[in-house]
Amino acid sequence: MKTSTKIVGCSLFTLLSSCGAYFNQPVTVQKASYGEGTPATLSLKSLPPPKEQIVVGVYKFRDQTGQYKPSDNGSNFSTAVTQGSTSILIKALEDSNWFIPIERENLANLLQERNIIRSTRQEYLKDPNSKDQQLTPLLYAGVLLEGGIVSYDSNIITGGFGARYFGAGSSTSYRQDRVTVYLRLVSTQNGKILKTIYVSKTILSQSLDASLFRYVKFKRLLEVETGFTKNEPLQLAVTEAIEKAVEGLIVEGIQDNIWAANAPISTLTEVINEYNKEKEESESTLLYKRYFKERRAKFGINLDVGGSLIQGDYPSAVLKPALRAGMRYFIMPTFSINTSVNLFWMKNKNKFEDAHTSFDLNTEVLFLPYDRLTPFFYIGTGLGATSSYESPYFKIQSGAGVEYLATDNLGIRMLGEINFTQSDKIDNITSGIRDDNYWRFFISVNYYFPRKKYDEKAIKKHIKDLSIEATSNSTK
Template sequence: MKNFFIITLLLAFLLSSCSAYFNQPLGIQKAVYGANTPATTSLAKLPKPKEQVVVGVYKFKDQTGQYKPTEQGSTFSTAVTQGATSILIKALGDSKWFVPIERENLGNLLNERNIIRSTRQEYLAGTDTKDSQLTPLLFAGVLLEGGIVSYDSNIITGGFGARYFGTGASARYRQDRISIYLRLVSTSNGKILNTVYVSKTILSQSVDANLFKYVNFKRLLEVETGFTRNEPVQLAVTEAIEKAVEGLIVDGIRDKIWEVDAPSSEVTAFLDSYTKEKEEAELGLLYKSDQMERRDKLGVEFDAGGTYMAGDYPNPIAKPMIRGGVKYFFAPNLDISGSASVFRLANKNKLDVGYSSLDLNLEFLIFPYNVFTPYIFAGAGANFNSAFKNFSGKTQFGAGLEYLVTSNLGLRLYGEYNLNFSDNIDYVVSGVRDDYYWRFGFGISYYFNLKGKH
């Protein structure tokens, strides 16, 4: 029965971890049209232009010079696609803002036109020469230049695993990043009209589980399974290029380089949305966080939890605790917190008493700009019983986690160690060590929106 439970738990972990496990490629698959990206949808939703712009792209190439990394070193296969020019031309066409013209293989086009011209001259001699003339080639009003400028591997790596008596599971992940630059150049005077910089992360995940256990004497059960999922680099390049094209179009609308065939109210709302997105991106840090202060200067806290006594009596029992407090931030990651608590301390068949405490803590948030952050705190306080007697000073320190559900409301979980300057907390003075107790709490934080910044 125990082995059955272990196997069931192992399979449940694996099968519920990701839908990729249920879609394993067990047969030959037919060719399909290329997958779209979220940026493809954004391009299609752009307001339409009054007049399309003829654009030329000579080369949008890989400027990183990197080869694909492997565990043994590297191979002669490049880290990113060499067909970025084709991706850019398709994105320009999908936007409906540009008329891309052939420039990457211009020599092939000119050769073919020469063949057509010489053939017509040879076989249509004596006929109307106007019918034998080719239409002129379009010339570009603007050129697009730039390329893929960086491919950074392993900017974030990590994972988690556990094993117990031959049964284990683990998950690992890795994040890479690709960056491109795209610039718009006027063919009339060579002026660079705009430059756009876009980055896109590339995620790789691995999940595996295994079981190695004797289910009976001389009978060994061994089970191993798992999967790995890698985000295609080509799709990441495609999404970054499409996002760059979108940025060029919107910047051109804002700078009045071209005109939009849409009502002014719709254009204004669209530009405001783009400006907000760009401002948030400019605040972005490398590891997917930003520098926006998420917590206002003043906040209040309400917690409930339990206490665990460590005094002169054996067999401590967990008892309830409630707490309320107020905090003030000196800096985004540093605040001072004052609180009052009511709690009980108990030992089995020996002690069950009520206490109140007043605490003053200095708190430090590890990731103050994230919605989820660990924090540490330390400070001093005082205990007294319900009759305002048995007064004692104390010091406390601990750590916790906070998650912001909204810009004003956060959830908190913490643990705290309280060292008292008295051995009489349990009303027994014995030995040389002062009494202490643990407190664990879960509650909410509310931050007043005094500045109206959220």
């Protein structure tokens, strides 16, 4: 009974302490509120202002997937994604303050209403030639926005975990869906597609529950259940994807001189750099958040601290300190060549103790070069000698370990290696038929020299040239 009580207690504590949704259960009627923003909303509104707002038309931006909501109980004729994405796009265009959206989705209604106004004025105005009878002309769009929601993939990742013991236990499960949006900019003068933006957004659903089912005494059954399910709103996911697409459209339009921003060059350079960095990371990301990019630079240095252990003719080997300094050059992300200088001590209890140096040359293979945590293996050759450079010997070494990248420039390694020498005099005694060998173990700090991803001077020059060109065109 005590064991099961502890399990239930721990489960409930985890449930209640880590899940804020548990304390926000809708037990009362809630009043209407203004729509929530998304993380992309603030980013969209914080973009530099335009030199001149662009009149844009949106005829339709709708669900192009044709999918219906999945159902376990027969047919379901509700669509999987919202059918009001045109309204979401128009709101995003307004929030950006870069565009002047004009009504095109229900253009027939607008034209019919204007005809009613004209006929009414003709019938009731006393002077048929009055200027009040004329309507102001409709705005026409310089560009059109087309595209839509092109994909909705459900259950791209599902999983969970649970445990039960003696009638008490808890479990958790999750599911991830994904929605994809394409947005393209079309010139109304010649029909040219000026820009296309592609954005995806994942949608998370998760549940957590705990239960107890126990007979507490004869004919007395205790049953307790609690938990919650939390689903990310699909409408907010679609909104965030559309807002992100509009943001990308604005920044890439500045880069390609489609339009100009009213901001200092330093501000525009910072915005473009951040966008290019985020876009590069997105383009290097595989489906399940696996980054497919070169994290390490071509050249790096390392400093290692560890210990050495001799395997010779004497018994009772003692672990002694070892130091290493080296450099590494990557021929490709998975393959590198490294050299190192080593200073280490070896000892057998009451028999032998000496300091040694060695120069090593290794070839190394990284098994997961695009991940932060990767195992590696290396093999190479080297020359060793005592600290007084007496009795030099040739050796072959191989080792393995793991490396964790704290940043793209700093890696921490744990590794072990064995050194096969071609000498039986390492411990100053020749005995038996086998040569003396030794082990070394290290904790290593690796620094990879950063490479400049973006040339800020070139970007600033490009933006300055665009500003001069835009000023020249406006003057003409």
